[in-house]
Amino acid sequence: MGAVFIFADARGQVADFLGALLLVYTLIIFVYIITSLIFSFGGRVPYSRWSDAVLGFLRDVCEPYLGLFRRFIPPIGPLDISPIVAILVLQIVGGILVGLIRG
Structure with missing residues (x-):
């Protein structure tokens, strides 16, 4: 009987982790x-390493998923x-x- 509760608890933890992962990816x-x-309207400092790094990271993480929808x-x-x-x-x-x- 105890194994059923452990399995249910593990499933709940996996579901919570997946929910948190989806929330982070949405954000x-x-x-x-x-x-x-902001950067397309000129809000970017020219030759700034941090803005290039941030935008590069976000592009690398988001574009594969968003590209699926941009095709259609x-x-x-x-x-x-x-994106919506x-x-x-x-x-x-x-x-x-x-x-x-x-x-």
């Missing part, structure tokens, strides 16, 4: 969008709605996976 996507907007969702003029769709899909699918793992 990273938001930060990437905001920094891209073209920008509407200057407005790119693919990507975040919605991430939250919906992630919520389903967390619910399935939790049981």
Whole structure:
């Protein structure tokens, strides 16, 4: 009987970890969008190592996932709605996976 509780506790911990991971990745996507907007309007210090490092990290982490949606969702003029769709899909699918793992 004790093994069932240990297994349920492990599933809960995995589900909590996955939920936290999804939250962090969603926040990273938001930060990437905001920094891209700020830097595109000239809010970037020229030849600044830290801004290049931050933007490079965010680009390397976010673009593979966002690129999947940019292939299918073209920008509407200057407005790119693919990050919005990507975040919605991430939250919906992630919520389903967390619910399935939790049981």
